[in-house]
Structures are given as structure tokens and as C-alpha cells.
Amino acid sequence: MGVIEHEIGHALGLWHEQSRPDALGYVTIERDFILPSYISDFLQRDDEIDTLGIPYDLGSVMHYGSTAFSVDQKSKTVVTRDSLYQQTIGQREKLSFYDVATINTAYCKDECKTEKTKCEYGGYMRPSKCSECLCPDGLGGERCEKNEEPRKAECGGVISLTDEWTTVESPNYPDPGYEADQKCSWLLKSPKGKRVEIEFIEDFSFLCTSTCVDFVELKISDDLRNTGFRFCCYDKPEISFVSQTDTAIVIFRSQLSADIGFKIQIRSTDAEARTTIAPTIITTTSESTVLGYRNPYFSVAPITVDTPNVWADWGEWSQCSRTCGGGRRQEFGTCNLKACPVDKHCAKLLSNNRLCNGKVCTKNDISISSCDAPQCCPPFQNVDGMCQSDQDAQHDELWLSI
Template sequence: NFNVQGMKLILLLAAAAAAYPFNNYTAYFDEDSAPASPPFIGGKLPFFPGILKNRSLNIDEDAEAALNRFHKIVGSREKLAKHKSILRSLSKAKGRLLNLVRRPALKSELLSEIANRLKGTVLDRPSVSDINKPISEYLYGGDVMVSPEDLGKMEVEAHAESFRAKRGAPIVTSTRWPKTQPIAFTFNGDIDEATRKLIRTATQKIAANTCLNFKENGAGTQLQFHRGGGCWSYIGKLSQSVQPISIDRGCEIIPIISHEISHALGLDHTQNRFDRDAFVSVNFAAVDSNMQNNFAKRTNAQNNNFGVPYDYGSDMHYGAFDFSNNKQAVLVPSQGDFINTMGQRRSLTFNDYKMINALYSCSANCPAQMTCYNGGYTSPKNCNACVCTDFFTGANCQTARQLIAISETSSYKTVYHTDYNEALYTSGNDYNWDMFNKDAVKIIKAPEGKKIKVTINKLYPAFGQLPCYLSCPFFGLEFVDNSNGDLMTTMGKIYCCTKDEGVTFISKSNILGYKAYASPGMPMDATVTYTVV
């Protein structure tokens, strides 16, 4: 048996120097364009790990100060004493239940596979569960503040597992926001202008991909953004004029902001779905007993996913090590290669937007639903159009964006290259997925009845000077590989380490999806060969 605790997981806490910034870019997709030698700045490579500055680690070191900011918004310690007591009781009740329920066994070979993948891996930033530690006893699911109404229902559940309210995507019974008027939002005075800009962008992205709209200082119940001691939100719309949502230090990137707004809209965490056991196992031995309720699976009666498939890459999915108390993985994917897909914080995904649109019945007023293929669905903005995945386009999502057919006597090679650009690399746009350099998506197809052998020949980011990052936030190769050839909606397995050079796997069908990405300004070279087998 393999003990994952023996795995080295390094948290890089380095002093000032090069950051990870991105802006516009120039990309070249042939090996000949690669520079002959890496650039030097001040006698040092700009990517040398010892001089990295990870500005995202600028979280509040004073736990008491964070706790005080939290109480200033939601109520005093005395006022919330019962709140905390109910959550503790629920944790104990859930813990007893989880110990009684037979859970899928963790396979030692899978743990070993994951541990080998993660040797030497670096965490690029603290998780939301890390940021929220000072206030964790007041939160449910790691970042959910529970309303008084739902707290009463939880008190009943803590004494008897009888809470069975039907809900679509949310963790507790939620009220949807009206579609007939924009969702109003405001800023508390402690939110600086840089963070306000990010929040505005997050609302604009959700509005662009759903039937919902947002308006700063609008009428009606307002989402009020605070620095409230961490990253947290209520679920759904509250029955009060102002609904707080916290974006504190460490939370100021668009994907985390979008995650918290999505909670306010009514979305649950992905790993709590009723069907999660087919995709992940929970290593409860690595979770404190008072935190185990965060992984309590919903029942079919409690959870409606509207036919949206389980997506390891959802912005609403925890990372593998969230809530770990012993450096072991808590969420263990059924296939170890998805370890880097879980917990991605680059953007809301196709399925995240699809879930919001389903929850709010965004196309319900259309006279007829479009016939959309390959996972597409009727647009929330245009009843006569489909929303398609990255791999497909056309009126009905039937046209592959780029189809590469290979035969038994041929092979195909993808080559991805981006140049180093100091100005872009130091521009400060960390984690800005819109500015990432992305290779054109490709569908690789072998003859019917055959499969595809994939070989990563080269994966060389930043001239080999960067370590591996958990969840591959800055660069990676993604392969969507499903047994039925389904390239519809879910994210695939991701590789982003130089040590992955030489990795080979056989596809599950004759169809494979490919994507590649790198932060603008960051050099990267990758070569992958596809052969029919």
C-alpha cells in the first residue's frame, strides 16, 4: 500500500522578483521560430524558481483581523454562537453517517499513480479553504455562509437525516434572482478599485454567457461586496435588501470571484453531486472530523443537475488537496490523470454556464428549442442559435472546428510554441484567462474500430526553469478522451511538467480532443505525436 503522505508537495513562498503577467501576445506554431537560447535579465534567467514572486499569496496573516472583518458583516461572536454550534453538530452527525455508509474504496495503485504525478509539484496559490481557515467554523462547504432560514433546517438535519428539499444545483434550498431585472450589486468602502474592476469583469462574463444581467448600484436586493475575512457567499437570493459576499485578500482573481457569485446565483460545489462516486473518491482520513460535512454527498432527491455532466474542470469543483490535514489528497479522481483538472481557477467552464442557464430556465421563453448537437444548447441570448463547445461550431454545433484524420499508415504531430516577451510577462495580468495564448483546438480522429496512441515528445515551458504547478494554471496540454468519443462539454486531463515528456497513453475511442495554452509572454514548446493503433 502506498501512503500519499510521503509525497512531497512544495508550497513556493519566494521573495520579490519576476511575476506571472500576461497581455496581448504573438505566437508562432512551428519549432523553427523558437529562440536559439533563453534570454537573460540582470545575469539571471527570468524564470529561475528561487526568485519567483507569487503575489497571489498576499493573504491576511492576522487571523484575528480576518475574523473581526467577518463578524463586522454577519454578526458578533455571541450572535453567531448558535450558528457555529449547529454547524458543529451537523458535522458530527454527518461524520457518524459517513462512517456508517459504505464508500468506494481507494485503490492503492491509484494513490501511487497520483503521488508519482505530483512529486515536486508546486502550489501556485493558497486554496479558498486555506484562505478561509480563520472563519471556517462559521461556513458550510468551505465558503458558504448559511442564512438563518436554512440554518434552522440544518438544525433539524443535525438531529435526524431528514432534510430532503429538492433543489437544482444549490447546496440548500435557494431562491432564484428575477430574470426580469438586472441583479444589483454595490461595493463596500473596503473594496479597492483594482478589485472592483475584477468584480465588474466577472459579472460581465456571466451576463455575456447567460440570460442574467447585473447593474452596479441597481434597484432591488443588492449583492454587496466586502472584505469579509475570506472568500464566501450565501447560496441563492436572500430575503433582505442587502446580501453580503466577501472577496478578501487572496480572493482577487476573476475565477474565484465568479465562483462566489455563482454560489449567490444558486450553484453548489460539483463534488457534492449525487453521482460523484463514479468520478471521485473522498479520502476522509485526510479531513478533520469537523470539516467532513463539506464532502457530504447529496441525494438524488436533493440534487438536480439538469443533465449537465460531471466536470472535473468546473470552477465549482474543489482541488484535490482542499481541507487536507496531512498533505494527502482528499479528492481522488477515478483516473489519476485528472488530478490537475480538479480545482482549476482559470474561468467558469462551458458546463458552469450551462448549469446557470438551466437553473434559470434561460431559453424557456423561446417558441421552440434549437436542435443542438455535441453538447450544445439553445442560446440564452438568441432563440435561433446554439451555444457550442470549443470543439464545434455551426448553426447546430455539427461542424468540427479543426478535424485531423489520421490513417493506419500515417501519424500526426501538433507543435505548439510561444516566445518569451518581457513586457507581457511583467504586465501584471496574472490569471487573466482571456489574455492567455491558446493553440487552436483540434479533433484527432482515427478510423472506426481503431484507437490513438498519444506521445508527449516535448513539453518545455519557460526554458525548463519553472517547476510543475498543481492544476497547471499557467501552461498545459489538455486531452479530452472519453470511451464513447464524446468531446461535448467536459474538460480533459492536463499535463504541464517537463517530466511529462515521454508520457504515452492509448485513447479510449477513435476520437480525441486536443488543446494547449500558455500565459502570454511565457515561452513554451510542446510537441505531441498521434499514431493509429
């Protein structure tokens, strides 16, 4: 349905989100990986797009995904500046709240001009019926004052927090786990002047896709209208998050599969806002030196690395994602930055997957790809899947785990 809405959005005048004049503040476009005939879909249209004052939305149905029109269908063409949004971009479930708001602003902005209906948390009056509110995703009620009604599950609610930890989990966590086509949301409220702290605990497992289809979403910014961070796959977020205000929203959504899901602990806190992971800073000198090694082939300026496409040797296979038949195991790669400085030509696939056994828990057929051997930058050579050199600096390795 989202693909249809995407195309209807074009008919109504919506551009691709990454073409907005302010797009480069939120994403980086890797032009070298884009099929040449589709470059125009990634260009910013400074003189053609009127944003109507609507903020940039990484969860827009008009936004391209990570590998859209990639030359090898693996390398990222769109990289989010905040790495926690990387698996949010490209969703095709439905129009986002801001997608609908853009259309209503363009075509119906004066419909409720004289009405007095008050909607909370950034909701607004429905142009076709001004006595009703259109609510941000995760919110519901007559005035957007509570959580959205659950879908095919008994879950969700409004939780008033204290300094003591309390827990929230997806339906039937951890066993037998969530089912396909479920949705829950929780509106978390701390006392005025405090914030909401969220920490993932215990097992974590969702259907793993480059754009999350089954996920848990955290809306912890000061704008609850916008799409939040969406987490899926098998790696539990290891940091705790602290909202920017005294209110946060947690959304669980499963569209396709069944799996373990998530569990979080939540509480009120006085801590400073903590909404994203600090990027890794890799600094090089102006003397053609890369991480301590004088390299005649590169003159590299200081680089900030957040979610680069740099991969090399494979690690060990992970444990199976679940105990019933059909779990998945993963292996991840890292990149030797001395062998290959942060270079787009070293792009490789994110992970390798395989079924733990011959049985499956769902009917979903996921296309699984493997990673090619690394492309090594001179003077290094590919030796059994690793970039190696005979020079003295070879032993001084630095690895960046993506």
C-alpha cells in the same frame, strides 16, 4: 475571475461538485486530512442536490482541488479515482461547459424549445439567442463544427487523420516556447470506425502547479462536452492514448507563464480505446501480512493504489526544465511499502522544486515547499530519512513510485 464565478455559482444554486450524490464514483475524500470545520463541504448531499441529468465534471469551477482545506496544506483531501484527472480538479479560470449547462438547464431549459438550430459535438442552442450555439471547450464555429478560434497565437485547426503519424505542437515550440495568455485547440478526426491515437514526444515542460494553470488537455472520451485530462509540470506522459470514438480534441492553454510546451504525434488507428493508466494493484493476505512480511500492527484488506499520499526518501535532482534562465529542477520521493503500508498518515508533498539559477524567465512567484521526513510505521524507525528495521525482512524492499 473563476473564484468570483464560483461564488456566484453558489448564489445561483450550484453546490460543490464533490458534494454531488455520484461524487464517490469519481473521487475519494480523505477526511482525516480535512480541517474539521470544513468537513461539511466534502459531504455528499444525496437528498439535496438535483444533478438535472448533467454528468459529473472534474473540471468544474465548483470542484475543490487536491489539497483544499488540508490540515497541513500538503496532504491531498480529494483524490481522483482516475489519476490522470488529479491536476485537473480545482481549476479557477472560468465556468466549465457543464457548469454553464447546469445553470441554463435550471433557469432557461424551455427558451429554445421550438427552434431547430443544430449544434454538433454536444453543443446546444444559446438560450438568449437560439440561432447561435454554445460549444464545448475547444470547439467553435457557427455550429461547433470546427476548432475554437486561437488566442494570441497562430495555432489550432481541424485535422483529418490517416494511418501515418503527423505532429501538433504548442506555439513556438520548443524555443522560445509559449507565452502567457495563449490558447489553441485542434479537432482531430479519424475515418469512421477508427480511433485517434496520441503520443507525447520530445521535450515537455509547463508551469508546475497542483492544479494545472498552463496545460495541454486531451478530450478523448465519448463525451467531448466534459473536461479532459490536463497535463502540466515536467514529466511527459509516457503512454500513448487512444480515443473512445473517431474524434478527439487537444487544447493548449497558458494563463500565467512562458515555457517549452508540448509536442505530440497523432494518427488514425484500429487499436482499442486506451484513455487512462491502469492502477497498480497491491494485494495483501488476511493473515495480517503486508507484502510478504507478517506485521502484528496491521490487518490489511486488499488495496488498489492509484495516486496515494505515500512518500519517503528523496531521489536525485532532475535536469533543468529549460536552457534559458529560470528553469526549475525537481526531486521526487518514493515510499517503502514494507516500512509504511498504504497509510494516509504517511502523506507527504508531491515534489521539491528549486530554481536552476538566480534568474527567472517570468514574473510569477511560485510558493515552493519541501517535504518532511517520512513517518515510519512500527516496527520501523526513521534512519536518515528512510524507514528501516532490524528484523530479518528488512532487506526485502518494495518501492512504489508515485
